[in-house]
Amino acid sequence: PIYLDYAATTPTAPEAVEAMLPYLTQSGLFANPASTQHCLGEAAESAVERARTQIAELIGAHAKDFIFTSGATESNNLAIKGIALTYRDRGRHIITSAIEHKSVLDTCKYLESEGFSVTYLSPNREGMINTKDLLNAVTDETIMVTIMHVNNETGVIQPIEQIADALADTNLFFHVDAAQSAGKLAIDLSKTPIDLLSISAHKFYGPKGIGGLYVRNRKKTRLTPMMHGGGQEHNLRPGTLASHQIAGMANAFKIAHENLSNDFEHCRQLKRTLINSLHRIEGVTLNGGQTHTLPNILNVSFDNVGSDSLIIALRDRLAIASGSACNSGAIEASYVLRAMAIEGDRLYGAVRISFGRYTTEAEILNAGDAIISEVTRLRELALT
Numbered sequence: 345p346i347y348l349d350y351a352a353t354t355p356t357a358p359e360a361v362e363a364m365l366p367y368l369t370q371s372g373l374f375a376n377p378a379s380t381q382h383c384l385g386e387a388a389e390s391a392v393e394r395a396r397t398q399i400a401e402l403i404g405a406h407a408k409d410f411i412f413t414s415g416a417t418e419s420n421n422l423a424i425k426g427i428a429l430t431y432r433d434r435g436r437h438i439i440t441s442a443i444e445h446k447s448v449l450d451t452c453k454y455l456e457s458e459g460f461s462v463t464y465l466s467p468n469r470e471g472m473i474n475t476k477d478l479l480n481a482v483t484d485e486t487i488m489v490t491i492m493h494v495n496n497e498t499g500v501i502q503p504i505e506q507i508a509d510a511l512a513d514t515n516l517f518f519h520v521d522a523a524q525s526a527g528k529l530a531i532d533l534s535k536t537p538i539d540l541l542s543i544s545a546h547k548f549y550g551p552k553g554i555g556g557l558y559v560r561n562r563k564k565t566r567l568t569p570m571m572h573g574g575g576q577e578h579n580l581r582p583g584t585l586a587s588h589q590i591a592g593m594a595n596a597f598k599i600a601h602e603n604l605s606n607d608f609e610h611c612r613q614l615k616r617t618l619i620n621s622l623h624r625i626e627g628v629t630l631n632g633g634q635t636h637t638l639p640n641i642l643n644v645s646f647d648n649v650g651s652d653s654l655i656i657a658l659r660d661r662l663a664i665a666s667g668s669a670c671n672s673g674a675i676e677a678s679y680v681l682r683a684m685a686i687e688g689d690r691l692y693g694a695v696r697i698s699f700g701r702y703t704t705e706a707e708i709l710n711a712g713d714a715i716i717s718e719v720t721r722l723r724e725l726a727l728t
């Protein structure tokens with residue numbers, strides 16, 4: 345099948361795979377980066393630190409402010425619970441949005457069960473959070489704000505720079521889940537006053553199971569760790585560092601930045617082709633605003649066709665998703681689109697088609713043809 349689920353995960357770049365190999369085998373740098381008593385461990389440690397510096401520089405951060413985690417789920421948990429537990433005596437209110445990834449929403453739900461209160465901001469119909477609504481939600485009890493950079497179902501870019509500037513003179517911590525934007529949109533933390541930022545390698549052509557959390561000035565942004573152990577990552581995230589994953593992540597991140605505008609332009613072209621192809625039939629609605637978005641995600645509904653029947657009918661030919669594939673299995677209506685006040689057919693018929701660096705124009709044209717013929721067939725079936 346044609347893979348059109350890049351927002352769920354990307355294939356690992358061949359260059360990144362290559363970069364990982366020396367950290368796995370006996371002839372290479374496989375030693376534990378914490379075993380600095382011997383020179384093999386020391387070599388592994390300096391490789392990890394080189395990777396850390398490389399990643400940090402690409403987001404305008406200091407290497408000492410960037411820690412490795414297993415991915416954005418862990419980073420989001422550590423950022424949100426880590427702040428909440430440290431600063432609970434200052435206040436117990438958190439502001440987020442209704443369209444965040446489950447790793448943010450469920451972390452907030454957990455904190456509600458522990459006595460915190462959470463405001464879930466609604467987006468407008470285009471899928472965008474409003475900075476004024478956010479500022480109006482701030483109370484004396486608020487300690488942190490957590491808003492995603494790019495939504496994983498619609499690709500809509502949230503106004504995080506504006507929010508960061510608006511919060512800059514307050515004592516609120518601002519966390520950004522940048523899982524969908526890192527390596528696709530430039531982020532400059534030396535200019536944007538964000539306190540915490542989560543990233544995940546497998547969304548930018550790196551390996552799965554590795555990511556990171558930026559923590560601005562750890563002495564001022566004190567996190568309560570979620571795990572306890574051998575002291576790695578300033579005690580914030582102990583555990584033997586996955587040096588091969590880290591090397592793959594750094595390599596993939598570097599390539600993603602070298603290709604930032606090429607990848608963007610390539611996806612823009614593919615998206616245009618796909619939209620033109622789908623508009624050959626009637627009753628096609630795009631979900632989410634189309635001006636402030638990343639071009640690698642197209643969320644689209646077809647009148648009179650449920651997303652589950654369409655996805656199942658295309659299963660062997662196209663890998664596409666309904667809503668968030670990260671927690672799918674059971675197909676249910678998207679809470680993101682629901683929060684955007686999308687309802688009826690448009691809600692239940694929404695599919696997410698996402699693509700990337702390795703997707704070809706021919707694949708998009710084939711996908712467009714396959715979708716059109718299945719939508720047409722399913723509509724005819726519904727009439728008989």
Ligand code: PLP
Pocket residue numbers: 351352414415416417418445447492494495496521523524543544545555670
């Ligand atoms: N946040 C967003 C916006 C995502 O799209 C994902 C994707 O799965 C995650 C967080 C979780 O990332 P990870 O798979 O690295 O845990």
